[in-house]
Amino acid sequence: NGVLSVAGTALCLFFLIDRYSRRKMIIFGFCMTTILHVLITLTATILSASSLRAWLILILCVSFVFFMQAFLNAPVWVALSELFPLRVR
Secondary structure (H helix, E strand, O other), X not given: OHHHHHHHHHHXXXXXXXXXXXXXXXXXXXXXXXXXXXXXXXXXXXXXOOHHHHHHHHHHHHHHHHHHHHHHHHHHHHHHHHHOOOOOO
């Protein structure tokens, strides 16, 4: 969980943040986290209790953390620092 958080943030800050607009990254991040929430809910309610369901939910939760860190967390903080001038901060 922590390793993927650091990896997602590093991916964003070193590779993605200068190649794509902040707005597109944030919208993509919201879409992916919403899709992953829906998939986690469907997996938890539709599949019967088994190790497959547990592994699938784990993979979906880890994917959620990665997309949250890479496409929502870092771009929002970067955008906020660009939005307010230094004298206001």
